[in-house]
Amino acid sequence: MTEDRHQAPLPSPEDALTRLKMGNLRFVLGEARFPTVPREVLADLAKGQQPFATILACSDSRVPPELVFDAGFGELFVVRVAGNVLGSAVAGTLQYATVHLRTPLFVVMGHQGCGAVKAALAAKFEGALHCERIELLLEGILPSLDDVDATLPAAALLDAAVEANVRRTVRQLRASPEGRAELASGAMKLVGAVYDLDTGRVRFLE
Numbered sequence: 001m002t003e004d005r006h007q008a009p010l011p012s013p014e015d016a017l018t019r020l021k022m023g024n025l026r027f028v029l030g031e032a033r034f035p036t037v038p039r040e041v042l043a044d045l046a047k048g049q050q051p052f053a054t055i056l057a058c059s060d061s062r063v064p065p066e067l068v069f070d071a072g073f074g075e076l077f078v079v080r081v082a083g084n085v086l087g088s089a090v091a092g093t094l095q096y097a098t099v100h101l102r103t104p105l106f107v108v109m110g111h112q113g114c115g116a117v118k119a120a121l122a123a124k125f126e127g128a129l130h131c132e133r134i135e136l137l138l139e140g141i142l143p144s145l146d147d148v149d150a151t152l153p154a155a156a157l158l159d160a161a162v163e164a165n166v167r168r169t170v171r172q173l174r175a176s177p178e179g180r181a182e183l184a185s186g187a188m189k190l191v192g193a194v195y196d197l198d199t200g201r202v203r204f205l206e
């Protein structure tokens with residue numbers, strides 16, 4: 001989720017769909033703009049997946065996990081939702097990753113300038129109102145803002161809120177039955193992280 005600003009005029013819906021279709025065609029023809037995989041690898045991956053990490057990240061277009069971590073097809077199991085909040089569908093997806101895929105690493109990754117966290121801050125401290133289903137989404141973020149210092153300057157407040165939101169989701173996952181069992185056995189590691197938009201660097205939280 002990002003702020004309501006963009007540099008160029010948005011394409012029409014039809015043009016946007018055409019762009020996706022053309023992109024997929026370039027991919028299929030082996031002419032992708034970004035590093036991709038040969039057809040044989042795709043065929044091999046069709047037999048099954050064994051990703052080495054599960055990532056819960058924000059939907060923000062500037063934070064694509066596979067590109068940020070230079071990971072290929074079949075390597076990351078990714079859940080993306082605005083504000084990287086832990087709703088029931090997300091929790092189910094993560095449970096699937098734990099029980100069936102058994103990925104050894106789980107990362108909850110927030111990011112600098114997160115629009116969802118910013119909206120939650122505005123709702124909490126400025127009484128801002130949002131659309132109904134966005135409000136529902138923000139409910140997943142609000143509890144993490146209880147301990148942030150509201151007197152911080154805006155940018156520092158947002159940074160603190162982003163990190164608090166990541167840390168709360170990590171705590172929630174640690175407290176789940178699978179989380180407790182897997183972490184106790186040492187078979188799985190769970191870490192929080194924050195992606196820096198300016199530099200592209202991921203800072204892992206201790």
Ligand SMILES: [Zn+2]
Nearest residue numbers: 001058060114
């Ligand atoms: Zn975001």
